[in-house]
Amino acid sequence: MGEGKLIAGHAVRRVRRQAGLTQAAMAEALGISPSYLNLVERNQRPISATLLVRLAERFDFDARALAAGEPGGGAAALRRRLADPMFTDLEIDRAEIDEWLAAAPGGAEAFARVFDARGDVATSGESVHYDAIAREVRGAIEHWRNHFADLDAAAEALADELRLGSGDLAQAIAERLRTRHQLSVRILPAEVMPDALKRLDLHARQLQLSEMLDAASRSFAMAERLAVEAGGEIDALVRGAALADRTAERLFRRHLTGYFAAALMMPYARFLRACEATGYDIELLQRRFGAGFEQVAHRLTTLQRVGARGLPFFMLRVDRAGQVSKRYAGASASPLVEGGLCPLWDLFEAFARPGDLMVQLVEHEDTSRWLTMARTVQPQGARAGGVRGRFAIGLGVAASEAASLAAARGIDLYGRAVPIGAGCRACTRPACPQRSAAPAGRARIVSDREAGVTPFAFAGD
Template sequence: MATQKLYAGAKLRDLRTRMGLTQKDFAAKLGVSLPYLNQMENNNRPVSTTVVLALVQQFGFDVTELAQGDSERLVSDMREALADPVFADDAPPLADLRLTASNAPALARAFLELHRAYRQTHERLASLDEALGREGAQLRPSPWEEVRDFFHYCDNYIDAVDRAAENFATGALEHGDIRIGTMAGLERHGVTVRLSRTGPLRHFDAETKTLTLSALAAPSTQTFQMLLQVALLRQDQLLEATLDLARFQSEEARAIAKIGLANYFAGAALMPYTAFLTEAQEVRHDLELLATRFGASLEQVAHRLSTLQRPQARGIPFFFVRVDQAGTITKRHSATRLQFARFGGACPLWNVHRAFETPGRFLRQLAETPDGVRYISLARDVSKPGGHYGAPVRRYAIALGCEVAHAAQLVYADGQDLGQDSAFEPIGISCRICERTNCHQRSVPPLERRLTIAPHHRGTLPYEVN
């Protein structure tokens, strides 16, 4: 099998810029000619083995980052945006999209921002006159989407916050238990923790320094909420500095992101990076064992597994997603080549949708995407009771998976016939950018294919995809 060539021009330019080097100086340190470096930075030539070794020796660069850039997810996001009917037949070919994502990632992101603004304008057409009539009014990206993209393009790993959480956990565990240690840490700062059967999940009164938690919540949820409050009280400067670097376009987005970072801190403290990664490898990523060991919920464990992307200490590159009963994606992250639809639901052939039919059970699926990449996927419902009779139950399903190359490290792969082609079910991202021609669940035609309409013939679909 031919070795895949590595094109990483944007990464090389970024490293050179961060080091403050000219192309001439950078080429000299890498031991290549100036024209050769120029060709690599413009993706006219692949990165050679000699250059990879020089990057490690001269700069201590984590070479795995060269193959883990934003290129594939940018291509996926652009293809989905170009599936918008506004582009009709003017969508560029896939090769052009890949070239743009590799050579001009900033342009690709600008295009996505522009399309997002267009969508919001279109969706708010009924109130557009009012919006434009206000002095100084302007259309901005949805704060939720802006924050989602921030974590999405950070690979859902925030190094400074993760390490701060790990340091806090080390001190808290001196009390023998993260919950007890967290309560002790809050008390040292004059915060009183109390439980209440009424009221919200978490409420902090800054005047009296009282943190009130719902007594009806699960112990893992209570601990998580205490850790979240620790982040807001003790790590405020770190969170604000991280937000400054993100440069959000609105105060709403910044406020949402701050809560997101506090949640990130809580998860990273509840499941400290090094200890969690070691335990996950020892139990072969058994979610139930990890939940018991770290006093966390299954959803918290699955989400944490998808964040283990620390340089020089990476875990398995997982994808993680949570969907509601309508099929809408409410959380998503992928450290793999699998990307999720930015808008709408996930592929209906994916096992995450079947999890609602079998509550309390793990479902396993071997799946193959249209690009030929094969995955093992785990799905389960994660219903969240209201805590008392008559309270509404929030129902979700989560999916966690990775490429089959890592299957031996997962207990869930035991007994699966990984060598049988027929064992892998075909799945996609969204119908408009899925190239499968014979999918019985297709809802709309694929963007880049022509159709044949036969009035006197009807198969599974009312058209044939050419």
């Protein structure tokens, strides 16, 4: 969807029904033709700026609710859900999803809620699996496309205020905690905090941080405590999410607290200017803002301020076994975020080259092309002789928008790309030498007379 084209017929229809008006009556009140209003409600025409103003004047309509109010998060979010292997045989295309949203937005929203809330029930009769809670929280995040404008504005205002007092952000945050919140920051030896990296001791009025945390992680931990200054905005977002489980509420609140901390360390306007000036050079951004690789990668998925948008990045975090612990699609609508992962993606090659930035041009089975970057990160707190964790961060943007990236230098964005899919059970690419299983819903072909590049040949449509 191009910049300035806002498709939100469901929201207009909701306003009209709440007002108890027919299309003809509402069109008359807005000074437009009934046929035009009908096209808007059916998502066949964008909402113009003039129409937005008239809606606000005549129906007390809040335009900020449009993006957040799309049924199921909009067409892109529904496509990501329908990428689940259980729907492989249905082959639902984009046109069908658009028609679904236009004809039955309530049904689309109901599907999204059920899908996000579904979970595996343990065979022992235990409660719904934790994955269902995680999906519910992720649904709340994707509902806003991981961009919380009010939190960004609050963090940016506070960052500007802190800069007036000190050029060292970490020092300024510590001083703010001391003077405004009566919390001192104390760095403790690893022996004193053997099993913790941070602790809030309200009795001693201390934020206790382990010496095992690096500078970026210490700044982030202190910035999280200042999220209390945006408590009203965070409370409103949590209430608005209407999460069914208390654990889900706590997880969503923790995400919002972390969002505020990152926005405080990397204030929106300054961070976006730095991104554009450096070609989104992650290493330079890390140094300029005193942040870690994962912190910067996550921040890149949030740059969606109206009138000042960054490139639409997505981000994943995986372990060596391919288990995904973070998924942020942002505004990218990337199919790489959902479903299974392809071993041909260099996201996994990054484990063999820890610390190196792996850049790769890939083409998904749906023909979309993406410039991706991957690098390993290690959790804080590892000590000599202990178990060291390692994860890979995958970051990417549509190849059509990647020309300005520092990571794209020397890469032909229109040249050969590595063909990948959403995991073998969802991918129908033929003759893939990396295939480990036939696609779900496709009969496997076993022949005594010939053998192809894979022992998992399968029947076509």
